[in-house]
Amino acid sequence: xxxxxxxxxxxxxxxxxxxxxxxxxxxxxxxxxxxxxxxxxxxxxxxxxxxxxxxxxxxxxxxxxxxxxxxxxxxxxxxxxxxxxxxxxxxxxxxxxxxxxxxxxxxxxxxxxxxxxxxxxxxxxxxxxxxxxxxxxxxxxxxxxxxxxxxxxxxxxxxxxxxxxxxxxxxxxxxxxxxxxxxxxxxxxxxxxxxxxxxxxxxxxxxxxxxxxxxxxxxxxxxxxxxxxxxxxxxxxxxxxxxxxxxxxxxxxxxxxxxxxxxxxxxxxxxxxxxxxxxxxxxxxxxxxxxxxxxxxxxxxxxxxxxxxxxxxxxxxxxxxxxxxxxxxxxxxxxxxxxxxxxxxxxxxxxxxxxxxxxxxxxxxxxxxxxxxxxxxx
Numbered sequence: 001x002x003x004x005x006x007x008x009x010x011x012x013x014x015x016x017x018x019x020x021x022x023x024x025x026x027x028x029x030x031x032x033x034x035x036x037x038x039x040x041x042x043x044x045x046x047x048x049x050x051x052x053x054x055x056x057x058x059x060x061x062x063x064x065x066x067x068x069x070x071x072x073x074x075x076x077x078x079x080x081x082x083x084x085x086x087x088x089x090x091x092x093x094x095x096x097x098x099x100x101x102x103x104x105x106x107x108x109x110x111x112x113x114x115x116x117x118x119x120x121x122x123x124x125x126x127x128x129x130x131x132x133x134x135x136x137x138x139x140x141x142x143x144x145x146x147x148x149x150x151x152x153x154x155x156x157x158x159x160x161x162x163x164x165x166x167x168x169x170x171x172x173x174x175x176x177x178x179x180x181x182x183x184x185x186x187x188x189x190x191x192x193x194x195x196x197x198x199x200x201x202x203x204x205x206x207x208x209x210x211x212x213x214x215x216x217x218x219x220x221x222x223x224x225x226x227x228x229x230x231x232x233x234x235x236x237x238x239x240x241x242x243x244x245x246x247x248x249x250x251x252x253x254x255x256x257x258x259x260x261x262x263x264x265x266x267x268x269x270x271x272x273x274x275x276x277x278x279x280x281x282x283x284x285x286x287x288x289x290x291x292x293x294x295x296x297x298x299x300x301x302x303x304x305x306x307x308x309x310x311x312x313x314x315x316x317x318x319x320x321x322x323x324x325x326x327x328x329x330x331x332x333x334x335x336x337x338x339x340x341x342x343x344x345x346x347x348x349x350x351x352x353x354x355x356x357x358x359x360x361x362x363x364x365x366x367x368x369x370x371x372x373x374x375x376x377x378x
Contacts, residue, residue: 051343105142119326
């Protein structure tokens with residue numbers, strides 16, 4: 001059972017984000033930052049003042065107590081911590097600052113889309129566990145989001161600048177950025193969303209793969225990875241390959257019951273269908289490449305759900321779904337554009353599966369998280 005503070009505060013935070021979806025888009029467009037100020041303040045306090053949960057929380061707490069300039073690693077993250085340490089900030093304040101960086105980078109990115117109220121509403125469920133579980137990577141993603149907004153606006157100099165900052169915070173983010181940017185420029189050749197005739201069967205094969213031979217292949221992959229000669233940024237992955245790919249990488253927390261697996265599968269396939277149907281009829285270049293990115297992320301996530309590294313890779317790409325799904329929801333439920341009887345029905349059923357899975361998933365997080373506590377509880 002969760003701490004009562006955790007239940008009340010995160011229920012309130014999800015309610016706040018849900019309220020954005022009920023707001024007139026014109027008001028949000030006119031007074032974006034003013035309208036979002038209560039949400040911003042609440043997010044920073046609730047997420048920033050968490051205590052002891054998230055995969056990286058304890059590790060970065062121990063690391064933060066070491067003077068920043070004495071540590072090896074990417075210079076960007078070192079500079080952030082050095083600035084915080086130089087003003088006497090403890091790890092609690094550092095966590096709040098990390099949260100502020102991620103939130104403002106994300107909201108700046110979303111502001112670049114015109115019909116963005118559903119994107120904002122979906123932002124919390126799409127990114128909450130990513131932000132709290134992968135702290136340094138989340139900070140790097142904040143700068144990736146900023147770079148992507150400039151990329152969407154064809155401001156390539158600023159996009160490169162913030163991409164450079166991103167790489168100096170978490171070098172391995174280059175792999176994710178490469179996939180996203182690859183899909184962005186691929187639109188010059190292939191402008192359509194990835195076809196569901198390909199993505200859905202591939203996803204279902206990955207479900208079967210994960211439940212059967214995934215562990216065996218992962219164990220052999222760990223042997224291969226341990227032999228690779230790579231740069232310092234990636235040595236942690238190859239030198240400890242068993243922890244990422246092999247038997248040691250299997251995380252019981254990622255195992256799903258059969259009903260949860262079925263509902264998760266229907267939710268993901270539903271997202272594929274909604275995005276594909278809407279973007280096929282109402283294409284948007286700034287959305288399509290992120291639909292393709294999140295779809296590939298969902299497939300990777302499913303292929304190696306129980307393996308830590310593949311779980312992180314898939315989660316980091318799938319989280320972009322809040323952009324294409326938010327765009328699709330606006331087309332379907334605010335503009336109320338007709339896709340045809342058959343497709344409309346599929347989209348409505350898919351929406352139900354997505355909402356049911358998301359509500360049940362985060363109800364468990366809110367109600368049944370014994371580690372869920374805040375700094376004032378300690």
